[in-house]
Amino acid sequence: MSDIKSMDAAEKVEIALDINGRVHRVRVEPRKTLVDVIRDDCGQTGTHIGCEHGVCGACTVLLDGEPVRSCLMFAVQVQGRKIRTVEGLQRGDDLHPMQQAFMDHHALQCGFCTPGFLMLAVGVLEKRPDISDEEMLEVLSSNLCRCTGYQNIIKAVRAAANAMRTAG
Ligand code: FES
Ligand code: FES
Structure with a gap:
């Protein structure tokens, strides 16, 4: 029974994501992709979802400075790392x-x-x-x-x- 419970994909875990220097504390299912959490749970909808399987690059964000496809990662994998999205490019009124x-x-x-x-x-x-x-x-x-x-x-x-x- 407890094994079944531990395999319950809907069981949520609390994570903290650093996006553009701001920490977002959210409760998410462990199976939820990074791009879905960035958009749905953290409200940063500038990152887009295209193919959802690593082909198109629409979901590219920077993870500790490296471009990654956020549809290919789980959000729970990236705690403690720095995520940059398109919302973090502009400085005040100045475009990057x-x-x-x-x-x-x-x-x-x-x-x-x-x-x-x-x-x-x-x-x-x-x-x-x-x-x-x-x-x-x-x-x-x-x-x-x-x-x-x-x-x-x-x-x-x-x-x-x-x-x-x-x-x-
Ligand atoms: S949505 Fe196409 S690579 Fe991620
Ligand atoms: S897909 Fe329309 S501008 Fe690139």
Whole structure:
């Protein structure tokens, strides 16, 4: 009987998630994915859900600075680690250089893929500011966009990389 109870997937556990420097204490089922908890329980709906199986990259967030697909992780796995989402990019009234470059270069249409691309590109450039264009192309190829044809996303990321190097 107790085994059955311990396997009850609906039994909730309390966890604390650090999202953009703010701690969210929530009670969630252990089977609940990180992206679902970020959106449903923590109210940070900027992170999008596309394929839900690790293919499209729409759910990309930074975990201790590394881009990860938050649909492939359980929220209970990431306690004590620092999560950054698209809501954490802007500083006051100022857009992050990556957000500004996406606007300036028309790098989005419907915008569904955009939070994932922003977090992927920011995460990589913060660790590797001098990454080559070819390597960045390879990185960006991991995320899917159904609207833009990618060229303007690539232009925007190159422009933001230059802006971040200059600022940095
Ligand atoms: S929703 Fe996570 S990779 Fe597509
Ligand atoms: S802008 Fe629509 S999916 Fe990328």
